[in-house]
Amino acid sequence: MSATSSRPSYAAVLRIPYARRTFAAVLVGRLSYGMVPVAVLLAVTRATGSYAVAGTVMALFGATSVFLSPVRAALVDRYGPRRALPPMASLYAVLLGVLAVASWRPGVSGPVLGAVAVVAGACTPPLGPTMRTVWSELAADRGLLRRAYSLDGVAEELLFVSGPLVVGGVVQFAAPAAAVAMGAVLVVAGTFAFVTSPAVVRMRGQGAVPKERGGPWAPRVVAGLVPPVVAAGGVGLSLGALDLLVLAFAEQRGHGDDVVAWIFAALSAGSAVGGLVYGAVEWRSGARVRLSLLTAGLGLALAGAGLAPDLVTLTAAIACAGLFVAPALTTAYLVADASAPPAARTRSGAWVNTAVNAGVSAGAAVSGLLVAHFSPALGFALAGGTALLAATAVGAGKRRGRPAAREESGMEREESAVERVGELR
Known part of the structure; x- marks a missing residue:
C-alpha cells in the first residue's frame, strides 16, 4: 500500500500504512551497527592487550562488511527481504556471539578473533539499503520519498551517535564483550520484526535476470x-x-x-x-x-x-x-x-x-x-x-x-x- 500527499511532510511519511512499525523495527536492528564497532574494538583490546591487534581486527571486520555489501544486497533483490535477511542476521548474530565469548576474558589469539570478525562482517545484513527500498515502495511521489529518505538519514545519524553512548553505559557494569552480545541480540530482534511487517511481507524477490537481457x-x-x-x-x-x-x-x-x-x-x-x-x-x-x-x-x-x-x-x-x-x-x-x-x-x-x-x-x-x-x-x-x-x-x-x-x-x-x-x- 502506498501513500501520497499534495503537501508532503514528515508527519505524512509516518502516516503511511505500516511505516512506523517497519521503520521502528529496522532502527532497532540498525542500532547494532552504531554499537558493534566500538564494542568490538574495546573487547578485543581488553582480550589481547594490544591496540594493534584490535585495529587489525576492526579493519578486517569493516572491510568485509563494507565491500561485500552490494553482494548481500543482490541476494535481497533476488530472493526478497523475508528470505534473504533472516539467515544473514542469524549467522551474523551467532558470529558476534562467538566473538563476544572469545573476547570475554584475556588470552585469546588475535588471529582467531580476526578470522571470526572477517566472517561476521561478510554476513552483515543490509538493513539500511533494504529500508530505503521499502521507502521507495511505500512513498508514492518523489516529494514524499525525499522526506522519507531525509528522515531515514537523520535517524541513522542519531543511531551512530547514540550507539557508542549505549556501549559506554554497558561497560560501566559489564565487560565490553557484553556490548558485543547486546549488538547481536538487537540485530536479530530488529531484523525479524522488520521482515514480519506487512510492508515487507508483500515485497517479493525479482529472481534471476536472464543474461541475454544484460541483467539489471x-x-x-x-x-x-x-x-x-x-x-x-x-x-x-x-x-x-x-x-x-x-x-x-x-x-x-x-x-x-x-x-x-x-x-x-x-x-x-x-x-x-x-x-x-x-x-x-x-x-x-x-x-x-x-x-x-x-x-x-x-x-x-x-x-x-x-x-x-x-x-x-x-x-x-x-x-x-x-x-x-x-x-x-x-x-x-x-x-x-x-x-x-x-x-x-x-x-x-x-x-x-x-x-x-x-x-x-x-x-x-x-x-x-x-x-x-x-x-x-x-x-x-x-x-x-x-x-x-x-x-x-x-x-x-x-x-x-x-x-x-x-x-x-x-x-x-x-x-x-x-x-x-x-x-x-
Whole structure:
C-alpha cells in the first residue's frame, strides 16, 4: 500500500500504512551497527592487550562488511527481504556471539578473533539499503520519498551517535564483550520484526535476470549510478580525514582529546538539522544539480574550517559543514534509486553506502599522512578539496550527459505534477 500527499511532510511519511512499525523495527536492528564497532574494538583490546591487534581486527571486520555489501544486497533483490535477511542476521548474530565469548576474558589469539570478525562482517545484513527500498515502495511521489529518505538519514545519524553512548553505559557494569552480545541480540530482534511487517511481507524477490537481457546493470543504469557513487565517495573521504585533523588542530592549541567529542557532536547535530531542513523544502532544481551543489558546499565548509583561529570557531565551522552531510547523502540515494530498475534497487543503494563507508576508511588512513606532513589548515583544505573534486566530477558528468539531464528534468516535472494533484501511484 502506498501513500501520497499534495503537501508532503514528515508527519505524512509516518502516516503511511505500516511505516512506523517497519521503520521502528529496522532502527532497532540498525542500532547494532552504531554499537558493534566500538564494542568490538574495546573487547578485543581488553582480550589481547594490544591496540594493534584490535585495529587489525576492526579493519578486517569493516572491510568485509563494507565491500561485500552490494553482494548481500543482490541476494535481497533476488530472493526478497523475508528470505534473504533472516539467515544473514542469524549467522551474523551467532558470529558476534562467538566473538563476544572469545573476547570475554584475556588470552585469546588475535588471529582467531580476526578470522571470526572477517566472517561476521561478510554476513552483515543490509538493513539500511533494504529500508530505503521499502521507502521507495511505500512513498508514492518523489516529494514524499525525499522526506522519507531525509528522515531515514537523520535517524541513522542519531543511531551512530547514540550507539557508542549505549556501549559506554554497558561497560560501566559489564565487560565490553557484553556490548558485543547486546549488538547481536538487537540485530536479530530488529531484523525479524522488520521482515514480519506487512510492508515487507508483500515485497517479493525479482529472481534471476536472464543474461541475454544484460541483467539489471544495463549501461544506462551504470551511468546513472556513477554520480551518486562518486559524490558519496567524496563525502566519505572528506569526513574520514576529520578525526585526526580535528585532534591535531586541538593539540596544536594546547587542548586535549576530550574536546574532540564535542566537535564531532556538533558535526552530527549539523547533519541532523540539515537533513530535516532539506527534506522539508520543495526544491525546483534537479537531483543531480543538488547533489553537485551540496557536495561542493561540504567541501567549501571543510576548507574554511581550517582557517578557524580557535576551537569555538572550529566547532561552529564543523557544525556548518555538517549541514551538508545528510542532504548530500540523501540526494545520492535518491539519484541511485531513480536510476535503478526494480531488480537492482537494493544493490544501487548499497553501492552508495559502500562508497561513503569505503571513503571514510580511506580518508582515515590518508589523514595520518596529512597530519604528519602538513599543517591542520592545509589538511582541512585538502579534505575539502576532495569533496569539491567529487562535486566537479558530478557536475561535469551532468553537462556531458545532456539527454540524461533532459530526461531527469522531465521526470522532475512529472513528479511535481503528481505531487500537485495528489495522484496515487
